[in-house]
Amino acid sequence: MAEFVRHRIPFEGRRAVTAPATCAQRHIWKLMQSQLPDAAFYDVCYWTALPGHGTVQDLLDVLAELFRRHESLRTGFRWDADGGLFQQVVDSGEFVAEVWSLHRDEDPDSVLRAWRSRMRHTPFESARAPLIRFLVTVVDGAPVLAGFCVSHLVADLTSLRLLADEVPRLLDARVAGRSLPPAVPSRQPVEQARLEHSPRGRALLARARTYWERQLASAPATLLPPRDGADGADGVDGADRAHGVDGQAVPVRYSAVMDSRAVGLAVPVLARRWRVSTSAVLLTVVAKLLGRRAGLPTCALRLLSANRSDPELRATIGNLHTEVIVTIGLEGDRIEDVARRAFAACTTAYANALHDPDDVAELIASAHGPGVPVDLSYCFNDVREAHALPDAAEGRGRAPDDAALLRAAMADTVVAPGEFEEGETFFLVIDDEDPGWIRLVLNAERRALTPSEVHGFLYEVERSLVEYAGAAERIGEEEAGGVGSQATVA
Template sequence: MAPATCAQRHMWNLIQRQLPDAAFYNEGLWTDLPARGTPQDVLDTFAELVGHYESLRTAFARAPDGSLTQHVLRTGHFEAEIHTTGPGESPQDALRAWQCRMRHTAFDLATAPLFRAMVVLTGNTPALAAFCVSHIAADLMSMRHLIGELPRLLDARTTGRHPAPPPAARQPVEQAHYERSRKGRALLARSHDYWRRQLASAPPSLFPARRSRATGPPDPGRAGPEHYSAAMNSQAVPLALTILSRRWRVSGSAVLLTAVALLLGNRAHLPACTLRLLTANRSEPELRTAVANLHQEVPVTVPLRGEHVADIARGAFAACTTAYAHGLFDPDRAEELTRAAGRERGTPIDLSYCFNDIRNAHERRADTSTPPPAHAVRAATTATTIEPCDFEEAETFFFVVVSYRPGWLRLVADADTAALAPDEVHSFLRGVERLLVELACEPAESTPPAELATRAWPELRHSRMAMPQAGGAATGTARGDCHGHTTWQ
């Protein structure tokens, strides 16, 4: 037993706000399996993983003083399903059905393990395996590590070899003790100072016409916000990022953040744009392969007053570097600081806007290959597609960058329809691509940033003065549609 970590408390708070949909933050991954071994071999390998990583067998409860505590089980059982495909049924069909059930089956956070598994058989042979966890137990990097460990350990088990032990990593109970050490307390104090500085400069809202989430808890009798999300698959965006990141000497993530901030900030007539970055908090060696929820969401303010977009991008890159250095913070203290800053201003501060780049592999700025010519970047836009998707987050605005296939990127935007109507979500994604392509193909960069933003998102001319109203149709995004649903963090 130990106090909960900062990241565990952060996720606990998010889950409580999402109630009664307690399954909203369930997450999972899957992998194909080698055509050998038995179902029991796969289940034993899952058990090995649960035994090694304490976070997968941890429960949570409130202490008498109200603080959140974590309880690690020494032994126990987890739920697993074995499914044999029927005639005409593929392993992927069975996987999708299971994922749908898991997406709507809540974990009891007071009962460990917060882990479920499934194995799909073709005949008597395991074809694929999947697992589902509560986000309070594992973040995306943890899940990627687990899904990589599963076939390695299974291969060793079925061939009679002894696998190399996984790298030593800090367990959540050890992380809790670290956060209460002298070094940990100093880091948290610096993060609190960072939050104060961010709150002093953050605009109160990126969508002023929308009721701020910071005004208090929602009315239980009122329907929750309606969301709409769309995904854009683009070849032009990665080409433009290659050119701009080299030219401006910043990361591709900073270039994307600049484009998003410039469009949103220009729409709201703001001198700066504040978004929350999802930080992995894995800079220390003992945390790089840890299986736990370590991620937190830290604000970053991007000033938009630069003479050139390159100036804004370099400022965004520096601001991101500072933000990630303060990614470990006390979430309850951060909420107190946010409420206090709102009282001082006389208006609540809404920070429910997120930017998350979770590409599997990021570009290397030292790449010396020849950059693509401008005509190739412009020509690539003809292949761009945008379609509704069933990604959903609990924020007013959430922007995600994911790997798609070689040479492509997938950009996903999810918004409360009271902030951006469905057609505006589509036009926003097109605007991001249009802005990046224009910048990549205009070496002089002489056009003022605000003019570039308006040119890239022409709908700004019509939407800046009249915000969309709540209740816009969210065609094709009902929560009951389980095909391909993924929650990214």
């Protein structure tokens, strides 16, 4: 039977320093306050498989090395009497690692799932660094998996991916007796805060404010207003929504997961044909469906941005995540024209993703006049690592754009209830953990979309992509034969 020992491991760093919080840290802090008392809502878990060599001590030493390299892992947060948020980097302390020893016939994934569940209900104290905990699973004395649970204040998803790549490399070097590979030069969060308070940083924030003002001026007031008589859950009417039926509470939101091979095949076909990124393809279809449901010619969404276009931030471990509005015009006969507008709009949005969250909150609150806010509770989050426009030759030779193949792939699609939850009216996540497949996870408020409508929306995204890809294939064949043509999908 699996057993664990909780280790408390000392760490050291190069300096102790206090600085104002960055814009991204303040953004997440505001989101966390809105979820209280469930402070663990914005804690993030991630994990990486290890090659199964070395000792537990080797891995614990590697984890301690992470603290020396990355100041965010040694950072806590405090606020002054005026409500200002500060980041406080310590130069020493200790971290916690649970080391689980398993027999060969035991499942490491079950240990990971149980640990993640406990972490989900074990909030950090924001003022006490470090805001990260570790899981280590061991088989035959060698570590085979390292898990991270971290407050979103100190690390975003990109940071966790970087850590997941760094740990095995450091462990390999330590086990082989080589010098540890040096840390990639990167800007620490304290220096990011200083940049934001510099003349250059203030100019960037002023530019972003102007961008938000323009976007909000053309954004619709809302997309999916709550329906007074709508079902809180399928079969539960509005009068029973708050308390459910027979005393059983009905959740406010519902989540579903679609795993689709057809979407994975269709998206690169359309990206090549429309000359946009694969992310813009997905965003275009989602925006069209939301706009159609709302009966509006525009759609305003929040995009989640990693904010790493600056070379000095590419390897930064910290929270650089922000959210930025994009307003997409949906009118026009040709879907590729809408997609290209969406692609251009997203490029501009990401260029203005660094903003002052307090300024933006004020703008949103009075976007259409004093006390008349815009509802931006609609989020699109493509967490795939590769969004680029595919190479023109990619996929040729195996006919991924064959319409019959795409339709056949739809038979493999699975849609099921999910556990993902966000505090928004509509929150869609795109992922690609399995090669060749794309996963869409949609969490929506039941008063805006009932559970059956959530499932229907996901199926409609897939159907639209397959039909657009079939139209793109027909156009390609006609152009190859010298026949000019245009095609649209309703």
